[in-house]
Amino acid sequence: xxxxxxxxxxxxxxxxxxxxxxxxxxxxxxxxxxxxxxxxxxxxxxxxxxxxxxxxxxxxxxxxxxxxxxxxxxxxxxxxxxxxxxxxxxxxxxxxxxxxxxxxxxxxxxxxxxxxxxxxxxxxxxxxxxxxxxxxxxxxxxxxxxxxxxxxxxxxxxxxxxxxxxxxxxxxxxxxxxxxxxxxxxxxxxxxxxxxxxxxxxxxxxxxxxxxxxxxxxxxxxxxxxxxxxxxxxxxxxxxxxxxxxxxxxxxxxxxxxxxxxxxxxxxxxxxxxxxxxxxxxxxxxxxxxxxxxxxxxxxxxxxxxxxxxxxxxxxxxxxxxxxxxxxxxxxxxxxxxxxxxxxxxxx
Numbered sequence: 001x002x003x004x005x006x007x008x009x010x011x012x013x014x015x016x017x018x019x020x021x022x023x024x025x026x027x028x029x030x031x032x033x034x035x036x037x038x039x040x041x042x043x044x045x046x047x048x049x050x051x052x053x054x055x056x057x058x059x060x061x062x063x064x065x066x067x068x069x070x071x072x073x074x075x076x077x078x079x080x081x082x083x084x085x086x087x088x089x090x091x092x093x094x095x096x097x098x099x100x101x102x103x104x105x106x107x108x109x110x111x112x113x114x115x116x117x118x119x120x121x122x123x124x125x126x127x128x129x130x131x132x133x134x135x136x137x138x139x140x141x142x143x144x145x146x147x148x149x150x151x152x153x154x155x156x157x158x159x160x161x162x163x164x165x166x167x168x169x170x171x172x173x174x175x176x177x178x179x180x181x182x183x184x185x186x187x188x189x190x191x192x193x194x195x196x197x198x199x200x201x202x203x204x205x206x207x208x209x210x211x212x213x214x215x216x217x218x219x220x221x222x223x224x225x226x227x228x229x230x231x232x233x234x235x236x237x238x239x240x241x242x243x244x245x246x247x248x249x250x251x252x253x254x255x256x257x258x259x260x261x262x263x264x265x266x267x268x269x270x271x272x273x274x275x276x277x278x279x280x281x282x283x284x285x286x287x288x289x290x291x292x293x294x295x296x297x298x299x300x301x302x303x304x305x306x307x308x309x310x311x312x313x314x315x316x317x318x319x320x321x322x323x324x325x326x327x328x329x330x331x332x333x334x335x336x337x338x339x340x341x342x343x344x345x346x347x348x
Contacts, residue, residue, distance in 0.1 A: 021166050022059065023284050027276025029056040029162030030301065034272045036154055037305060039265070044147040046305030047125065049272075050298050052155045055118045057283060057294060062163040068156040071119055075152045079126050079145040086134045086141075096131075101201050103127055108193035111227055114183055122152050124223050128204065132213055195343075196226045199335045217306070217321070221328040226336075228291070241329045244292040248299025249322035251275060255304060256318050268304070275300055299325055 033049035063071065089096040107127060111120040126148050134141040183189065200223045206212075207219050225241060255271045279297035283290050303321045 018168055019284060021168060023277060023280040025162045025166040026053075026056045026280040026284065027273050028166065029158055030276045030297070031269050031273040032161065033155065033158045034301060034305065035265075035269050036158070038268065042147055042150060043143055044129075044151060046302060048151045048155055048158075049301045049305060051118070051121050051125070051151075052158055053294065053298050053301075054121055055155065055159045056162060057280075058117070061168070062159050063156065068160070071116070071156060072149065072153045074119060075122050075126065076145075076149045078123055079130065079148055082126065082130045083134060083138075083141055083145060086131055087138075090131075090135065097205060100127070100131065100204065101197060104201060104204075105193055105197050108196040108226075109189060112184070112189040112192050117227075118155070120227065121224065122148065122155075124227070125220055128219055128223055129216065131204075132208060132216060132219075135208070135211070136213055191343075195336070195339055198339055199226050199332060203331070215324060218324050218328045221325055222332055225329050225332040240289070240292050241295055242326070242333060244295030245299050245322075245325050245329045247292070248296035249303065249325070251296060251300040252303035252307075252322070253318060255300065256307065272301065272304070 030049050030053060033052045037045035037048045062068075085099065086096075089099060104127065107120060107123055111117065126145075129144055129148070130141055133144050184192075203219055203222050207216070212219075228241065255268075255275070258271065259268060275297060279293045279300075282293040283297070299322075302325070303318055306321055307318050
């Protein structure tokens with residue numbers, strides 16, 4: 001950890017390096033998000049630090065006030081409109097599942113077309129959660145909507161705070177703002193979106209018909225993993241997500257065992273900060289294995305977030321979460337590998 005700890009303020013002027021500042025901002029932002037989520041502990045609060053990582057890992061500058069407000073407003077309007085649509089379509093399976101498939105395709109296509117990844121993550125989570133929850137209880141669905149909007153707003157605030165405390169040099173910020181990633185042709189983007197729908201939609205239908213509300217975490221992460229470009233690229237690259245999930249699970253188990261010895265909230269935050277520095281340093285350092293470390297950190301935060309505040313046998317909950325995420329990522333990797341081989345066979 002010496003390299004990571006060297007990035008704290010005052011340590012040999014390390015913060016003059018833009019990459020070191022980014023790593024520190026990544027770790028501090030995730031720790032603050034974890035502190036808010038675990039300190040307040042509203043429903044679905046554990047999603048905030050996990051989904052904030054995509055914003056914190058991005059080299060782009062923070063959104064303006066207008067964009068931040070529009071982001072939260074978009075989530076709110078989408079959730080309210082979704083509840084209204086579910087109310088009238090839930091009794092007509094063909095329209096309900098057909099409409100869901102079209103919305104899913106729209107979100108994936110937008111994600112492949114340069115739409116803000118942070119917005120796509122939250123919309124995807126809302127799209128998957130609301131139909132399942134609304135079937136069980138409309139009142140709980142309203143509570144979920146409020147939780148999602150609150151989580152989105154707090155994630156933006158965490159991002160602003162992290163950039164405010166540890167800003168990039170003006171030159172680096174300007175270069176990041178000007179950097180644009182070229183888009184693939186429209187036909188290729190549509191084909192990728194259809195492939196992603198083919199992976200996620202059957203799982204949603206299965207969960208909905210079987211009423212597996214207790215394992216919604218699997219459904220959510222099947223969709224979130226499907227957004228990863230490496231998964232859709234090839235089986236070998238996608239299989240790294242399985243390894244990243246296992247590494248994150250091991251880190252979560254080790255952290256949880258330490259928390260059993262020192263069950264203090266500040267110690268939880270210290271563990272998140274140190275892990276953020278370690279994983280962030282490898283993630284933001286680039287290289288073929290970089291996404292593996294981002295996956296590991298998000299897995300660790302998710303497992304700790306869903307188990308440290310749980311009642312009963314939390315140790316069993318840790319292993320249950322690891323098993324659920326392993327199932328999700330394994331399914332996504334094998335599903336993309338199978339579908340990509342079918343596509344290749346059809347072209348030959």
